[in-house]
Amino acid sequence: MTTGELSQWHATNPDTYLPPGLAEPRPWQDGLDIPYWEAIERDELVVQYCDDCKAHQWGPEWLCHRCHKFDLEYVKVEPKGKIYSWERVWHPVHPALQTSCPYMVVLVELPGADNVRMVGNLIGDPMRPVTIGEEVEAVFEHHKDADPPYTLVQWQRTRD
Amino acid sequence: MSDHPMRGRTAISGLGETKYYKRAAAPDGEFKMCLEAILLACEDAGVDPRDIDGFASYSNERSSPDRLAAALGIKEMRLSNMFWGGGGGGGSGALANAVSAIISGQCEVVVVYRSLAQGQFGRFGQGAVVNEINNDGKWTAPFGLMSPAQSFAMRVRRFMHENGVQQEALRAISMASYFHAQQNPRAVMHGRELTEEIYDQSRWIVEPFHLFDCCMENDGAAAMIVTSVERARDLKPEPAVVLAAAQGSTPRNQAAAHNADLYATSNFQHVAKRLYEIAGVGPEDVDVAQVYENFTGGVMMSIVEHGLCAPDEVNEFFTLENFKAPDGKMPINTSGGNLAECYMHGLELIIEAARQLRGQSPNQLANPEVALVASGPMVTPVSSCILGVDR
Numbered sequence A: 001m002t003t004g005e006l007s008q009w010h011a012t013n014p015d016t017y018l019p020p021g022l023a024e025p026r027p028w029q030d031g032l033d034i035p036y037w038e039a040i041e042r043d044e045l046v047v048q049y050c051d052d053c054k055a056h057q058w059g060p061e062w063l064c065h066r067c068h069k070f071d072l073e074y075v076k077v078e079p080k081g082k083i084y085s086w087e088r089v090w091h092p093v094h095p096a097l098q099t100s101c102p103y104m105v106v107l108v109e110l111p112g113a114d115n116v117r118m119v120g121n122l123i124g125d126p127m128r129p130v131t132i133g134e135e136v137e138a139v140f141e142h143h144k145d146a147d148p149p150y151t152l153v154q155w156q157r158t159r160d
Numbered sequence B: 001m002s003d004h005p006m007r008g009r010t011a012i013s014g015l016g017e018t019k020y021y022k023r024a025a026a027p028d029g030e031f032k033m034c035l036e037a038i039l040l041a042c043e044d045a046g047v048d049p050r051d052i053d054g055f056a057s058y059s060n061e062r063s064s065p066d067r068l069a070a071a072l073g074i075k076e077m078r079l080s081n082m083f084w085g086g087g088g089g090g091g092s093g094a095l096a097n098a099v100s101a102i103i104s105g106q107c108e109v110v111v112v113y114r115s116l117a118q119g120q121f122g123r124f125g126q127g128a129v130v131n132e133i134n135n136d137g138k139w140t141a142p143f144g145l146m147s148p149a150q151s152f153a154m155r156v157r158r159f160m161h162e163n164g165v166q167q168e169a170l171r172a173i174s175m176a177s178y179f180h181a182q183q184n185p186r187a188v189m190h191g192r193e194l195t196e197e198i199y200d201q202s203r204w205i206v207e208p209f210h211l212f213d214c215c216m217e218n219d220g221a222a223a224m225i226v227t228s229v230e231r232a233r234d235l236k237p238e239p240a241v242v243l244a245a246a247q248g249s250t251p252r253n254q255a256a257a258h259n260a261d262l263y264a265t266s267n268f269q270h271v272a273k274r275l276y277e278i279a280g281v282g283p284e285d286v287d288v289a290q291v292y293e294n295f296t297g298g299v300m301m302s303i304v305e306h307g308l309c310a311p312d313e314v315n316e317f318f319t320l321e322n323f324k325a326p327d328g329k330m331p332i333n334t335s336g337g338n339l340a341e342c343y344m345h346g347l348e349l350i351i352e353a354a355r356q357l358r359g360q361s362p363n364q365l366a367n368p369e370v371a372l373v374a375s376g377p378m379v380t381p382v383s384s385c386i387l388g389v390d391r
Helices: A003-012 A034-041 B030-045 B065-072 B091-103 B148-163 B167-181 B196-201 B229-233 B269-279 B296-305 B311-317 B337-341 B347-358
Strands: A046-050 A055-057 A073-076 A080-089 A103-110 A116-121 A135-143 A150-157 B010-017 B054-058 B079-083 B109-117 B204-206 B218-228 B240-248 B288-291 B370-375 B382-389
Touching (some): A034 A150, A080 B204, A103 B148, B091 B382, B109 B347, B167 B296, B167 B311, B218 B229, B347 B370
Antiparallel strands (some): A080 A103
């Protein structure tokens, strides 16, 4: 496995960071997170918000973990964050990843939303050094050919 | 300070382990190995297997008490107990449940056990190959974050960042396990020495974990007989007294998409505090520690959160010399542990703690009196226990 192979993947498939074949995300069967998936399809980042606590919450829950109010609304947040932690993955644990290692996974906190965190890939050369605290912005990666189509929220360095 | 009702009331009497094998190398199936380990533990304790009246296990153990009780001809089963939660987080928790059952008078002889044939039933280190995902895995798996190593590397990296920890600290943990395994003929990695060079040159699995930072995957089974301390005194071996066993979690530790309130943690902050209160001892009293290695980074945080080292002293304290038995400042994983003896989901670590107190370790300390076990860092819930000698 070399970085060249990942670069090659990017060169010919600029639309998605990782190759197809990984599990495709679906909303919970009880519908909890449907508003999130619909929003990111429109290139809008949303998380849950408790109007009583005036605080954001992520991942989605049926109630506010602070005050136990049910059915929180999903509110739009600025699609910007800071890298909270990161990992460079070298060993493929899934057949779909055999030719895409190494790749970079980041944990991003959203200062505009009470520092809730999201996991995504950091777009760009996976060998480029990463600094915790670096500013990143969301990239909406649309998997239009999937059935049904879905969107993933990825991240890229703001200064690029 | 008054005695805690759990402290010193029960003991581990019998220790039983099958031969430990590389993954898929066991000649026997998982259930058969489980029976073998239980019989060995009974033989060691000197109890009739038919007198076992309780079963306690963890991590979705497949060898269930209904089937075991039938096979063993158990006279009266009074407890069939499973600790919820994955990985090795329930090792000391299963012991805690056995202890509670005995102290509350529900049972007299409980077997705590774990059997694991990863050749027969598949591996933990691979991502599931599925077409779609609608549980909380959807927040990570589509980004190629799906194995335990990948889940935990993120926490460990954050801890290293917050505390300025260098890679050499993780290396020392791995070196200690391999060093101790060389004196332990039962260890799967017996005869396979690890040097700093071999560690440094080993491939990355996921940064900051090299190959040697990750546990093995094995086949085997292990069991312990737990009974009241009074009954244990009438049995063959010297009892390893349970001073404390505790289980639990920090707030929202498994909140989806890595949103735990305390993120860079092995999840032992609350458990460790309660553990010492129950035991009536402190970190300064611990002579030897068996600290679950799913990944070395979890060992690092467990040692810190059990108060054995300050977070800003990790780089200085984490050396092979300090971790070595018998004379290191804090000998750890003295049988080789999950990295180099066997990945028996950490039950082998509790057994090794008891062995140290009996004076039967392959890397024996001089008269240790207090042995700590931390089970399964970074999962929810986690658990730990403190064993002592009978005085």
